[in-house]
Amino acid sequence: MTTDLPDSALELRSTVTSHGTLELSLQDVPVPTPAANEVVVRVEASPINPSDLGVLIAGADMTTATVEGTPERPVVTASLGEGALAGLSARVDKPLPVGNEGAGTVVAAGSSAAAQALLGTTVGIAGGAMYSRYRAVDASACLVLPEGATARDGASSFVNPLTALGMLETMRREDHSGLVHTAAASNLGQMLVKLCQKDGVPLVNVVRKAEQEELLRSLGAVHVCNSSSASFSADLVEALKATSATLAFDATGGGTLASQLLNGMEEAANSTAAEYSRYGSTVHKQVYIYGGLDTGPTMLTRNFGMAWGVGGWLLTPFLQNAGAATVGRLRARVASELTTTFASTYTREVSLAGMLAPEAFNAYVKRATGEKFLVTPQTLP
């Protein structure tokens, strides 16, 4: 150990109670002692990603939230929906840590050479419980940030960059040559624009607002379709024809967008087909739903032939299937392009206690594109 560490430090916990409520609180937990190949990271920055909100909020109705406790130790209580407990039974009355990824300084290290080598470096880490002051992780799990990069730069080194890279890997593996991305003005979407540009991959961006269209065009995006525009359907088909994109990653999930994408891809495929095929085009059209901004039903109007698929896509199983060599290659790319291709922007910073203030949670539960929170666990209170 090179730094005097406290015995215990704050960590955010989310509890679904047997009374049908969600409780968010800060707890004092022991600061870990690193095992031989572990390091302890002082977490300095951690994003609130849409993928964190499932564990954090558990589907509770945050309009019912009340805040008690003290400014240093607020306690938020909110109602879960009718019947929600059934689906949450495995976590009832268990205070769960939250936060998928973050970055900070290695302040303690186990005895192994690999762990010792990291002492004092700024690293990006992932694996949960990042809304916390100190976190022990395996040395091999650390992404050493490039020279000059701060914890803020490295806070989002995993989820968004690896998701963007995973989309491209999936495209190549499944023999597609172009991509469609919805909710495309997100931090992830902006990375994907830069990445596809760099790799020469045609990309159709679907956004919901004119200012999002402008933002993506300012990054150099060629095909941007605004779903609130009157010409959206036609614009989408034109973009699909121009790109021959047959794989979409959809963050919305519910509604008719997935169906519209498949039908547009089919129309684009048939526009170049020479003869009548009773089962539609033989071009395989795929939509992966990787988010659930719209939790309503997915409605598929099947005018897109028989060569199609819709399914769920998640980063973790993708990485597991991809294998260590591929993951290593992707991580190396993230490190080398961290402050360019994979740069993230945050609109607000909050402390751990700040996460539990109404003006914060009322904003981040909205998952609004363009609004992005960074948690700074070392900030007081």
Added chain:
Amino acid sequence: MTTDLPDSALELRSTVTSHGTLELSLQDVPVPTPAANEVVVRVEASPINPSDLGVLIAGADMTTATVEGTPERPVVTASLGEGALAGLSARVDKPLPVGNEGAGTVVAAGSSAAAQALLGTTVGIAGGAMYSRYRAVDASACLVLPEGATARDGASSFVNPLTALGMLETMRREDHSGLVHTAAASNLGQMLVKLCQKDGVPLVNVVRKAEQEELLRSLGAVHVCNSSSASFSADLVEALKATSATLAFDATGGGTLASQLLNGMEEAANSTAAEYSRYGSTVHKQVYIYGGLDTGPTMLTRNFGMAWGVGGWLLTPFLQNAGAATVGRLRARVASELTTTFASTYTREVSLAGMLAPEAFNAYVKRATGEKFLVTPQTLP
């Protein structure tokens, strides 16, 4: 040639006209002369499969059908729906032959040894234009029927048997260990019951009527769930738990059944899961839609986690991907079990002209489970 063949013979044609109508008629077409490796089959029996109706009817509204012409040469005319021509442009004013498969006697053969060896045999064939008196096919495409099997026995040697076998192959390839089948009382469904029994594969059958449930139980089916029963939801989950079936083949397509299957599979998977997973079970759940009995939208209520897929499944691309060795193995199995596992039953026989009579087409366009037509092209008129 060993038989005196006519110069021309009848063939059924389906035409989508530029006036927005469907026209069904019989045409005199030249009887083919076989190339070196071809044989000419006198088609004696050919089923009307759901998969034939797309080309035959082209989505026309058969309640508007009128029949003119003569008893030997009826001509059926029916209206296509509003705007239907756009999707059918590639076949407008082209009289298309119809009929995916059939069986009959080899009455002429080309010069090759393989073709000559087939002379006089009864064979099952596939490849379209079977609603016809004579059909030339490559010798290698013929399935020689086992000793004693008639053309009626062999009429359905391809589509249903290979589809049933294809479902099992797909299950094994994609690492599932049990199947679900909807519209399970069909000829195909009955084959699948026998096949799964023989191969020891757990199968959940979904039917819509009590008599269909009885029929399948009489064949030895263990898990039969009747979707019109009040206890269907609970019955389905119990069957999914008992079988651990995570792959479904759905012939209905539209509505909420695919969603219900995925949610049931998820419930079954979670019933044995030890800990809370925010993204649902990690068990991959798949529904392949291979038919469209319900042409309405597919509505997916996504309470089944992220490890799922829904997609189209078709026999022809499956066989293309499976490769020649697999296809050969499957065909050999069909031949050896043609009158047992793969036996088909027909409720009505019609001649080519008989197909164009209202009492026939009003019945077969319904795709009613349990009603199955056999076309006997040699029957007059």
